[in-house]
Each structure stands twice: as C-alpha cells, then as structure tokens.
Amino acid sequence: MATYTSAIVGTGVIAGFHAASLERLGGRSRIVAATDIDPNALDVFADKWSVPGRYPDLDTLLAEESPDLVHLCTPPGLHAAQAVAALERGCHVLCEKPPVLSLAELDAISAAAGRARFATVFQHRFGSGAEGLRGLIGDPRLGRPTAAVCHTLWFRPDEYFAVPWRGNWDVEGGGPTMGHGIHQFDLLLSIMGDWREVVAVAARQAKPTATEDLSCAIVTFANGAVATVVNSVVSPREASYLRFDFEHATVELNHVYGYGDDDWTVTAAPGHSDEVAAAWAAAPTGVRSGHDAQLAAVLDALDAGVAPPVSLPDTRRTVELIAAIYASAFTGRRITAGELDADSPFYHRMDGSGAPWS
Structure with missing residues (x-):
C-alpha cells in the first residue's frame, strides 16, 4: 500500500473526523497541509494533528504543495470552486456533504475532473450492513x-x-x-x-x-x-x-448518526425463514458506518488506480433527487429523472426561481 499525502481545507469539527480517521488508518495517508480563513482555528488543528504546512487559503496551499488528496471540510457554498481548483491541479478530492449547491455546480466539477478523481463523503454506504444488503439485491432468497x-x-x-x-x-x-x-x-x-x-x-x-x-x-x-x-x-x-x-423479507435499520451490525434487523415472510436467515448470515459483518470505513475504501481505490467511492455518477444521482424533491415541492408537479436540464431553474438552484414562502 502506498502512503498518500492529504491536505485539509477547513479545520472545523468535521475536519477532526477526517484527521482522526487517517490516524487510525495507520499512516496510509499523512496530512501535510491545512488551510482555514481563521488563523487561530488553523493553528489549533495543525498543532493537534502535527500538520507542517499551514496556509491562509487554498490557492496558496496548492501553489506550495502537491497533495494526493484534498479533503473539503468547508461550508457547502465553497465546495464547487475549491473542488475545481484542486482537480485542475491534478489532486484527487474528497468532499463533505452536501457536495454542491446545484446540479450545475456538480457538472462543472465533472468537466474539471480530467484524470483526477472526485468523491463525496457519504459514509453510511460503508457499514457492513449496507454492504451486505447491496450484495443481496436480486437474490431470490429475499425476492x-x-x-x-x-x-x-x-x-x-x-x-x-x-x-x-x-x-x-x-x-x-x-x-x-x-x-x-x-x-x-x-x-x-x-x-x-x-x-x-x-x-x-x-x-x-x-x-x-x-x-x-x-x-x-x-x-x-x-x-x-x-x-x-x-x-x-x-x-x-x-x-x-x-x-x-x-417479497420474502423485511430488512430494517434503526440508528441516529451512525450504525453497527446490531442496528439491523431482518424479518422473514412466513415460509421463508431458513433461506432468509442463511442469506443474511453469509453477509459481511464487523464494520461500522463512518469516516474510517469510507476513507479506507477511498485509499484502497487509489491503490488500485480506480475511481474512489462515491464517484461523480453516484453523487449526481443523489443530488438530482434532491433537486427533484425541491422542484416537485415548489411546483406541485411530478418530476422524472433526467427532466431537470440546463433549461430548468432547479438545475441552477435548489430553490429554482424562489421558494413559495420567500
């Protein structure tokens, strides 16, 4: 496994999750630089996590450093411009949610990506329960x-x-x-x-x-x-x-901000208990959802030379659903996938031409 270099953009609470996860991953990626508009917050973060490079803004950081992975831990309205800046310099980007303010911003990121990769932090995909259930989609034992x-x-x-x-x-x-x-x-x-x-x-x-x-x-x-x-x-x-x-089972997940194996329950339909139990028993176990699991998967993907999860197409499907929910709620219409193109105000802003109460 390679050792990668990371840069942290924004040193608030969520940046601490990234730093702690990288530390627990045993040196697979070391933080070489960080930036924040608040110099005091930057110093506190850099001192705690032994970050050598401290910069007042992302442009200065990218002019001085060439990190393999840029972690965007800033407010959402800054993500698109910061992602484009990093991608254009050949840095991979791991972006906190929500990754963008609009479909238009996400498509601009896609246009800038080139050979660099962009991924969104959706850490709930990475617990073993979710992995197991994804593997059972299409399995006739569940139907x-x-x-x-x-x-x-x-x-x-x-x-x-x-x-x-x-x-x-x-x-x-x-x-x-x-x-x-x-x-x-x-x-x-x-x-x-x-x-x-x-x-x-x-x-x-x-x-x-x-x-x-x-x-x-x-x-x-x-x-x-x-x-x-x-x-x-x-x-x-x-x-x-x-x-x-x-058809043959109900699978439930109850948690608040993160889950483990015990937060999942499976109920078989009458007459299907044995096959449903066998299917779930064979699923992976032992991994909680969280930044540790996703960051490990991102670094695994970089090792393999493939797009890290959650990729731009995966991200776009989720962002498009958000835009469609707002479009339906604010227009009173049923919205279909692919409908919100550049001619729609909801492509450019989640509130379209304005929320009904604005």
Whole structure:
C-alpha cells in the first residue's frame, strides 16, 4: 500500500473526523497541509494533528504543495470552486456533504475532473450492513424489492441556525433535504438503484430559516419499488430509520448518526425463514458506518488506480433527487429523472426561481 499525502481545507469539527480517521488508518495517508480563513482555528488543528504546512487559503496551499488528496471540510457554498481548483491541479478530492449547491455546480466539477478523481463523503454506504444488503439485491432468497421507508427525523434548536451559512439557500443550498437527510437517502439509493420519479412537499414548520425545515417525498424506482422519504429538523425524538421490504423479507435499520451490525434487523415472510436467515448470515459483518470505513475504501481505490467511492455518477444521482424533491415541492408537479436540464431553474438552484414562502 502506498502512503498518500492529504491536505485539509477547513479545520472545523468535521475536519477532526477526517484527521482522526487517517490516524487510525495507520499512516496510509499523512496530512501535510491545512488551510482555514481563521488563523487561530488553523493553528489549533495543525498543532493537534502535527500538520507542517499551514496556509491562509487554498490557492496558496496548492501553489506550495502537491497533495494526493484534498479533503473539503468547508461550508457547502465553497465546495464547487475549491473542488475545481484542486482537480485542475491534478489532486484527487474528497468532499463533505452536501457536495454542491446545484446540479450545475456538480457538472462543472465533472468537466474539471480530467484524470483526477472526485468523491463525496457519504459514509453510511460503508457499514457492513449496507454492504451486505447491496450484495443481496436480486437474490431470490429475499425476492424483488417492493417498498422502502427512509426517514431522517432529527431536531435542531433555533440557535443552530444562528451560524450565518445555515438555512441559507445561497450558502447551504437547502434545509434538511440538502444537509441532513441526504446521508440516509443516499444510502437508500445505493441499495435500491436508479430512481424514476418523485412527488414531494416541503414546508417551514417552526425554525428561523429561509429554507424548509421539513420535506416529504414519494420516490418510485426503476425496479418498480416505491419509497417514502422524510427529512426533518423539527422532530424532538430523533431517529434515522430505513426499511426495505422484499417479497420474502423485511430488512430494517434503526440508528441516529451512525450504525453497527446490531442496528439491523431482518424479518422473514412466513415460509421463508431458513433461506432468509442463511442469506443474511453469509453477509459481511464487523464494520461500522463512518469516516474510517469510507476513507479506507477511498485509499484502497487509489491503490488500485480506480475511481474512489462515491464517484461523480453516484453523487449526481443523489443530488438530482434532491433537486427533484425541491422542484416537485415548489411546483406541485411530478418530476422524472433526467427532466431537470440546463433549461430548468432547479438545475441552477435548489430553490429554482424562489421558494413559495420567500
């Protein structure tokens, strides 16, 4: 295995997750540089993680360093320009969610990628439970998928939105559909595959924000399965709940911000207990969802010379669903996959020509 060099862009809380994961991965990638607009935050981070290169901005960092992997841990509104800058210099990019503010920004990143790779941090794809379930799609022991539930029921107090970039279309790109539920329905998509159409509603129920604080969608997949997707920051009893109904089994995941093997349950339909139990028993175990698992997979991909997960096509499917949820909620129409092209305002902004309450 090669030893890679990493640069951290933005040294807030999430950057600490990246640094800690890299440390636990035993030196497979070492942090050689970091940048933050707050020099004090930069120094605290660099001192804690023994980072030698400290820079006031990304352009200066890239002029002085040539990291293999640039970790974008900044607010969402900065991601697209920072990703393009790094990719154009041949650096691979690992970007926190949400990766962009629009489909237009994601396509601009795709155009800049060249031989460098871009991947999004969707760490819930990487627990062993999700890996096992993906491997069982199409297995006759479970049968074909028929229905799914994907509910991100979280709570954020009013003071959470006092941070200037939160709840702001221009900087955050949206509310819980964009920044909170995205992890759960990205996991849903990674298991269920391509979506075909969506109908949705969105509302501002209680929070001091320009964006929605609740959205509800019905998503139909190419395989015919139908899912309900709820994204909320107005739910005091927090839960992240996914349910997958197959012809012969129900598979459920109950957690909040991360899961292990014990958070999954499998219920067989009458008459199918033995084969369902055997199928699930053969699935991989032992890996929690989280940054450790995804960063290991990214470095494995770089070792193999292939695109790291979650690649641009995977990312686009998830971002397109977000745009479609907003488009359906704000126009009252059913939105089909591929419909939101450059002629649509929802291609350029998640709120299109403006939220109904703006």
